[in-house]
Amino acid sequence: MKLESIAISEFRQFSGRLVIGDLQPGLNLFTGPNEAGKSTIAEAVRTVFLERYKASHLKDLLPWGKASGQPAVEVSFNLDGVACTLAKQFVTRQRCDLRIGQQVFGEDEAEDRLAALLGFSRATRGAMKADQAGVPGLLWVQQGETHDVRDASGHAALYLRDALTQLSGGNSSAGEDVLIGAVQGELRQLLTARTQRATGPLAEAEQALAALAAERDTLDAQRRQFDENLTRLATQQEAFEDALRKRPWEAHEQKAVEAQARAAALAELERSVEGLAQTLHVSEVELAMSLQQEKNAAELEATLANDRQKLEQAKAAVLAAEAEHAQASAALTRCQQVNDAANRALELANAAVMAQELNNQIALYRAEIVRLETSIAAAEAAQAAVLDATRSAASLEIDVAQLQKLQALESRVSVLRARKEAAMTRIDYRLSGGVIVVDGATLTGEGVLRLDDAQTIELPGVGELRIVPGVSDLAALRAELSGAEVQQAELLRSLGVASLGDAQARHEQWKAQVAHLRSQQEILAVHAPEGIEPLRAALASALARRQTADERLAALPDVARAPAVDEARRAADNARQALESATRALTQTGEQRSNAVAASGSLAEQVQRKDAQLQDETFRARRAQWQAKIVEQRAHVAALTRQRDERNQALSAARTDDPAAEAKRYRVSADLARNEQQERQVRIAELRSQLETMGASGLGERLAAVRASLEQMERRRAELSLRAGALSLLDKVLVEERDSAVAQLRAPLTERLGHYLKRLFPQSALELGDDLSPIALQRDGRIDTLDALSFGTREQMGILARLAYADLLKASGRPTLLMLDDAAVHTDGMRRDALKRALLDAATRHQILLFTCHPELWDDLGVKQRSIDDLRAAA
Structure with missing residues (x-):
């Protein structure tokens, strides 16, 4: 198939008519910048061949800004030496005309003929979908889809397999896939595809079998429970009658009464020991209080002697502090006199510095006054010149x-x-x-x-x-x-x-x-950047400041004998520091004197108070009393301690066995024996009730019926499992036979892929899937899936694979036309050169329409570049 001309009218951005003629049988190169219309031309070719002319969704074909347009495309092509013409008009006044030699086809018949001729499935309604595009969807590459060859080849797999079958002489056909699909459909009614788990009737049989087995197990468990309950009833009845004869709880209760009597005697002994311990504790507390009082009196005597020594030391400290304070006061007076003299010298030195600064300011003011007077005179002259020039310019001005x-x-x-x-x-x-x-x-x-x-x-x-x-x-x-x-x-x-x-x-x-x-x-x-008046105001201000400086200078004292400022400041600082140090010393000695006087007075008061307390007659009488009481209390505490130890020994001997715990143990044992007898009686009643209920429910008959249903369902499940196994085996055999045939078909395709692949990747090969689409690249001893390759490499593989598919389709007699819209965009220079050689090789067998917005990258093909802008201008 060879396109000879393309005529596009009112189609998207082509509001007029564009005619592209003189298409070459090999490589045709169309160039233009983005939005020049390259993709629109490619889309027009796709639309006229693939889209239904009556499709309502094609309103987007209307020319931009022209809602009443009539999009139309007409192509002339040669098919095996027969001249053909196809014309379609969309949206309004829809029509479709196909002429093949002397045969004329119209409307749906024409579109059916195109689908059979080019190898695609005609859409029954709506837009053409990717899985319907077939061979054109594989060979006519839209912008940005060059890298996506797997889906496109998968959609064209049926046509590729038919072509390969013709070339290889094999017997593979679509009928095998239909048979495999039918077998797999039957198999999928019994087993799932991915996990091979039971489904449909087989799953229902397995579920019913599981339910019957569960019911059987339940009934078996109930039967075993019935037998066990009979045995348990006999055992419980025998134990109940034995306990009723022996009555063990009465013996336990008698032992509990005896142990309780021993516990009461032990409790009485414990209470007597506790009372004696409390009396001993009170006596010990009273003895401790008497001892503490005597200790306090002794400590008071020791403290009085110590305070009298401290009082003598404090009086000596008062005399020393008063002497230091008098010396500090005399030193402060001397420092104050030196500081006053230093401050007067510093004031005179500062006055000398002020006089120097005022003289400097007066000199600056005089210079500023002279400058301002000069500027005012120059500005007045310039202002007069501006007025004269303004008048002259006004008299000479012309329109x-x-x-x-x-x-x-x-x-x-x-x-x-x-x-x-x-x-x-x-x-x-x-x-x-x-x-x-x-x-x-x-x-x-x-x-x-x-x-x-x-x-x-x-x-x-x-x-x-x-x-x-x-x-x-x-x-x-x-x-x-x-x-x-x-x-x-x-x-x-x-x-x-x-x-x-x-x-x-x-x-x-x-x-x-x-x-x-x-x-x-x-x-x-x-x-005068701000005018003459600010200058005059500045002059008046400078005159006033000079006058003020003269008056301040006249008010200063005579500074002829003034010392240097730095020397006077150092002397004043030294005098001030000495005065501050003397002041601090006076303050410190005053505080020391006050503290010494206060400490001496406080100690004198303490000595007087403690001495009066020790010499008090009442205190001395009470002290003699508690000293005598201490002797009596010590003897009483010793006697009580002996009694407590004797009774503790007796208590320890009585506590060898715990009679209260034994009484409790025997009472609990009696309660347990009585409760156990009552529980036996209850269990016997329950077991009799259960046995009566289960015996009346027909347990044996129900178990026999369930076992019969279970055997029948096992036979049903076995039959379905056998059918699933047979279908699985048949599916495996058919798939293996089909894969063997497909492997035979792959040979011509693998040979053509290798023919192009060696240009970019020497010593490499493409692995093909069951649908004859490339799935992985073998090179350098490793296998990379297509998804693992870079975008540019996938783009290059997409171009080479399509050239190989085109060779096979042409060899089987199918029409081949290749359209590449902005292909090899992400390809480096070295690989682009290899792609160019592959395209030139393929162009000797196929017609190729190549669209690009980078003409400088394709100017070495030896093919005339056809500019879209030139084509539009010629139209």
Whole structure:
């Protein structure tokens, strides 16, 4: 199949008609920038061949901004030497015409014929889907889809397999897939595809079998429980009657009474020990209190002796502190006198510095006053010059628009005069002694005569010559010239000048005055950027500040004998520091004296108070009493301690066995024996009730019926399992046979893939899936899936694989046309060169339409580049 021409009308961005003819049988290269229309041309070819002409979704084909358009595409192509034409019109007045040689097909018949011819499935409704595109979907690559070859080849797998079957002479057909599909459909009714788990009737049989087995197990458990309950009833009845004869709980209760009596005696002994311990504790507390009182009195005597020693030391400290305070007071007086003298010297030194600063300021003020007076004088002069220049410029100013208009009229008048001179009739005359008369004027000798109107020339003695200029519009030219000259005169009067030269000279003088004005304004801005009045105000301020500085200088004392400031400041700092140190020393000695006096007074009070307390008669009498009481209390505590130890020994002997715990143990044992007998009685009643209930429910008959149903369901499950196994085996055999046939079919495709692949990847091979689509690349001893490759490599593999598919389709007699829209965008220079060689090789067998927005990358193919912009311009 070879496209010969493409005609596109009112299709998306082509609002008019675009015709592309003279398509070559090999490689055709179309170039243009983004949005030039490359993809629109490729889409037009796809639409005319693949889309239904009556599809309602094709309104997006309407030209931009033209809702009433009629998108139409017409292609001429050659099919095995037969001339063919296909024309479709979409959206409005839909039509479809297909001519193959002398045969004409229309509408649905034409589209069915196209589908069979090109190898795709016609859409019954809506847009063409990817899985219906077949061979064109594989070979006609849209922009950005070059890398996606697996899905496209999968959608065309049926057509590729048919082509390979013809080439290999094999017997693979779509019927095998249909049979495999039918077997797998039956198998999927019994087993799931992925996990091979039971489903459908087999799953139902297994579920029913599981339910019957569970019911059987339940009934078996109930039967075993019935037998066990009979045995348990006999055992419980025998134990109940034995306990009723022996009555063990009564023996336990008698032992509990005896143990409780022993526990009461032990409790009485414990209470007596506790009472004796409490009496001993009270006696020990009273003895401790008496001992503490005696200890306190002894400590008071020791403290009094210590305080008297401290009092003597405190009195000596008071005398020393008073002496230090007197010395610090005398030192402070001397430092105060030195500090006053140093401060007076520092004030005189500061006055000398102030006088120097005031003299400096006065000098600066004088210089500033001189500068301001000079600036004011210069600014006043510049201001006067600005006023003069302004007046001069105003007197010379001329309207620029009218000047430009005058210049234009001057040029126009010159042109009109030149045209008039050129249009006038020129007569050169040379008279030898004779004369001629023109409008009553006699002319002799030689000269030039110009005529702008019909004139009569008298030739004395000969006759007359009537001269009529040959230019027909001379009168209009004279009128136009006259009007222009009138406008020129009016403008000259309006501007007040005699000529254009005078106006231009005046304009130049005005520009000179304006330039002078600007220079004077700049001078004024330099001397008085904010005006003259701020300068005058600054001058008045400088005069006032100089006067103030003079007055402050006069008020200062005589500084002729003033010391240096640094020396005076150091002396003042030293005197101040000495004064501060003396002040701190006086304060510290005063605090020490006060603290010593306070401490001495406090100690004297403590000694007096403690001595009075020890000498008090009442205190001495009470002390003698508690000293005598201490002897008696110690003897009483010793006696109580002996009694407590004796009773504790007796208590320890009685506690060898715990009678209270034994009483409790025997009571609990009696309760347990009685409760166990009651529980046996309850269990016996329950077992009898259960046995009566189970015996009346027909447990044996139900168990026999369930076992029979279980055997029947096991046979059903076995039959279905056998069918599933047979179907699985048949599916495996059919798939293996089909895969073997497909492997035989892969050989021609593998050979063509290797033919192109070696250009980019030497010593490599492509692995193919069951649908003949590439799934992995083998190279350098490793296998990479297509998804693991880079985007650019997948794009290159997509181009090479499509060239191989096209070779196989052509060899089997199917039409091949390759369209690549912006392919190899992500390819480096070295691999692009290899792709170019592959494309040129394929172009010897197929027609290829290559669209690109990078013409500079494809200018070495030896193929003429056809610019989309040029095609649109030619249309």
